[in-house]
Amino acid sequence: MIAAVCYQHGQPLVVEEVLLDPPQAHEVRVKVKATAICHSDVHQIRGEWGGGTPIVAGHEAAGIVEALGPHVTSVQVGDHVVVSLLTACGRCPDCLVGASHLCKTALPHMVDGRLHTSDGQPIITGIRTAAFAEYTVVHETQLVTIPPEIPFDAASLLACGVITGWGAVVNTARVSPGSSVIVIGAGGVGLNAVQGANFSGAYPLIAIDLLDNKLEAARHFGATHTINGRQADAVRAVRELTNGLGADYVFITVGSPAAMEQGFKMSNNGGTIVFVGIPDWKTKMSLPIGITVSSEKKIMGSFMGSTRLQVDVPKLVSLYQNGRLRLDELITGRYPLAQINEAIANMEDGHALRNVILFD
Secondary structure, X not given: OEEEEEOOOOOOOEEEEEXXXXXXXXXXXXXXXXXXXXXXXXXXXXXXXXXXXXXXXXXXXXXXXXXXXXXXOXXXXXXXXXXXXXXXXXXXXXXHOOOHHHOOOOOHHHHOOOEEEOOOOEEEEXXXXXXXXXXXXXXXXXXXXXXXXXXXXXXXXXXXXXXXXXXXXXXXXXXXXXXXXXXXXXXHHXXXXXXXXXXXXXOOEEEEEOOHHHHHHHHHOOOOEEEEOOOOOHHHHHHHHOOOOOEEEEEEOOOOHHHHHHHHHHEEEEXXXXXOOOOOOOOOOOOOHHHHHXXXXXXXXXXXXXXXXXXXXXXXXXXXXXXXXXXXXXXXXXXEHHHHXXXXXXXXXXXXXXXXXXXX
């Protein structure tokens, strides 16, 4: 099969023939039909999260179940599925208390790997999925079946970008109607945070970005106000829009410590600041402890939107089918795997919301 392999961090991916082992116990081979390009994939192939090479990235996918390993019970051959990085061992403390999205158990395909170069060298399974390839082998808990009429390119977005942004608002923070909300970053994840906040009845709903095209998209996705951080003092503008108080909720969807510190200043007394974007793992930031205590501000992390795959993805599919969730509008470009480096460069330049790799 063909895959896009990273042999050296920061260098173009090499599209070539690789070998894929058959699925083992509780594993499934999926014929990948669409894989969206997420910033997390770029962080990985740029070496910003550490780790070795060679590696196949890609973790936001949809496809068709082609083969089952022993003991698989949740899907059948021919099922259309969303393929996510989220796994669930079902036995760890996080899984047992209903927080399976935090499961950190290393499952066999993550440790042993199922990919090899044509000469047999092991290839790392990027972000538990390795979906920049024609086929992938994953644990059955990473799959959610979807109706066959859902387009694969739209479905792939439900694997990460949509559930991360939407879920941060709806699941993690549980924004209530009438709350004031700021979303910093109007990329793929940020726009879904905007969608989630709009669905939750937030007002005002303020999107902040450095690019006008993304702010225009944010208005299309439900933002009531937008601020270009290059053209205005964003903190002052937020205060003006919130009667000098700051916002009830601030979601920082970019992996920028400066944006996170700025978001802290935009929140009101008792406000909640939610970190969604992930920077370099070694990155640190500074916050005033005294103000945090005296104003009772709450700082939260949101990983993958606190998503329960089997519960939340079907709900989002239903909203999409009924015109209440925008997915198609998130896709800027569609590329074959042979043009993946072009698709990544286009995304990094800020021209794309989500670029999707399509397979035959």
